[in-house]
Amino acid sequence: MLTLPKFYLSFFSAVREDRYFVTGRAIAVSLVHGGPSPNFLSQTLFDCIVQGPEKSRPNLGDIADSEIREKIQKVSESTTLEELTQSTEPLQDYLANAGCLKPLKSVDDRDRLVEDVLMFQVINRVRGPFERFRDGLKTLGVLGPSRIIPNRSVQ
Known part of the structure; x- marks a missing residue:
């Protein structure tokens, strides 16, 4: 149960x-x-x-769930497309539920993704x-x- x-x-x-x-x-x-x-x-x-x-x-400090906050922080600290892709892997289900799952084509997609996730986690949820x-x-x-x-x- x-x-x-x-x-x-x-x-x-x-x-x-x-x-x-x-x-x-x-x-x-x-x-x-x-x-x-x-x-x-x-x-x-x-x-x-x-x-x-x-x-x-x-901002990241507004996320009370430390596990999610740490994963989002790894995404925000990614400096290459490979790091960004690797850091989003553990978040795939979460990103899908948040409506933030989209193909990442460059490291420039990072900031928008983090912003969208923060809006979902802190406000829209x-x-x-x-x-x-x-x-x-x-x-x-x-x-x-x-x-x-x-x-x-x-x-």
Whole structure:
């Protein structure tokens, strides 16, 4: 019998119970009542919330899964087409699931591949929960262009 780690179970539970929306709403209500700003957000998550996911530029440090991060790092450090091909071999199934599997014709394909993988892993893979969190932050008009200030906090 397959047993999933608690992290994944809590993620599915949080999605099922709409906890991302509730958390966003709780933060919004707290802020409206003078509570502290959410300083626990990563810079990438904050940028996604404020500017939208399309304008976000995640980096390797945003990948929590160390195994995937190390494999992507090997891809990003490839300097020849042969190294690039070898470094993507262990990621073939992952790249296919991410929609990033394509023929590599030169080492110049490396940066675009890494960028696509980062967008998938950090943003697109969790897009549903992220949007629910963002919807919760819109409670009482907290999330809006005139409410966000540049120092990573919500006014």
